[in-house]
Amino acid sequence: MLTDSDIERWLREDVGHHDVTNDVPGETTGRLVAKEAGVVAGLDAAAAVFDYLDVAVTERADDGTLIEPGDVVLRVEGPAQAVLRGERVAVNITGHAAGIATKTDAAVAAAREVDEDVRIAATRKTTPGLRGVEKRAVVAAGGDTHRLDLSHMVMVKDNHVAEMGLEGAIEHFRERASFATQLDVEVEESADAPLAAEAGADIVLLDNMTPEETREAVDLVAESDADALTEASGGITVETVPDYAATGVDVLSMGSLTHSAPTLDLSFRTG
Missing domain, CATH: 3.90.1170.20 (Quinolinate phosphoribosyl transferase, N-terminal domain)
Known part of the structure; x- marks a missing residue:
């Protein structure tokens, strides 16, 4: 505020x-x-x-x-x-x-031309002291804020997985998070996407994947027994939004909305 x-x-x-x-x-x-x-x-x-x-x-x-x-x-x-x-x-x-x-x-x-349901979200790559202004600007144009700060969601990233393993990291944070706090789990390989979903991720973040790899990961999550959203992130531009929106992913997160x-x-x- x-x-x-x-x-x-x-x-x-x-x-x-x-x-x-x-x-x-x-x-x-x-x-x-x-x-x-x-x-x-x-x-x-x-x-x-x-x-x-x-x-x-x-x-x-x-x-x-x-x-x-x-x-x-x-x-x-x-x-x-x-x-x-x-x-x-x-x-x-x-x-x-x-x-x-x-x-x-x-x-x-650009996303709506391909898929009416895919969300465009910001990230925490904001200017210190101006996050509120920048996040409200994203919302004013129809975007999603994503998490506002570290307390709004647990993001299980590559460093966590390196230390505890994928399933171990998810279990570790699930035990410590509130029932109201979602777990967004980052994976770098399509094959890991359904594993993260089945291990308890609420959202599977497909990090730095090509549109083709993203589509494969989305399909694998859909075929699993888990009910998780999928999110693509990493180097997505306005020009490449249609390619990613066509993969069936639920959310496209773009740091460039605020930092560039x-x-x-x-x-x-x-x-």
């Missing part, structure tokens, strides 16, 4: 100790304008920045809205100095979040 201390830290970083640039008298209005098409997100955070500075938000678009160049996504009014102090932080955070939402929207659209999304170009204008 975004807090006042987060906003204060953002503003202090930008304003510094002696802000002459924004020493402007009087009242003014401001508007945040799209310079390119995309999906807007991050406006909750932008509005919170202006609210912290006692600048009134008079109009704002809903996160997840498709926007075109020239569209106004946020309007504010208040003391000119406060408006100008908030504008760069608001533009940066909204542009970053909107870039994530726009990339997520493209991935979701370009910023959407926005501009802040006053007066």
Whole structure:
């Protein structure tokens, strides 16, 4: 959850100790304008920045809205100095979040052309301090947050398997996790997918497999006696989403949604 201390830290970083640039008298209005098409997100955070500075938000678009160049996504009014102090932080955070939402929207659209049911999910590859903003941007565009932090799900990874073996690792964490906590078990070979499912995995993560290997693993899990979801992850791009969506996998997890999304170009204008 975004807090006042987060906003204060953002503003202090930008304003510094002696802000002459924004020493402007009087009242003014401001508007945040799209310079390119995309999906807007991050406006909750932008509005919170202006609210912290006692600048009134008079109009704002809903996160997840498709926007075109020239569209106004946020309007504010208040003391000119406060408006100008908030504008760069608001533009940066909204542009970053909107870039994530726009990339997520493209991935979701690519998947839906092949399979209406496959989910596009984010990962924990987020910017420290901005996970909430970034995960909400993914959701605004129709994506899934995946786990928000380490407490939301147990992920049994290759290091765990190396230490305890596949079945041993699953048993170890199943004994320690709450009944409400799912186990997502990573496998690197198609043949291991049904073994993980039958050993008690709620989700079998097919790591760094080709679409062909992914399809094979999905089929093997389906043929097993287990009831587990399948998740593909590792180097999946918007361009390769259709290939993976066609495998029958339930979830496509993409770190690039948050760690490699370009910023959407926005501009802040006053007066």
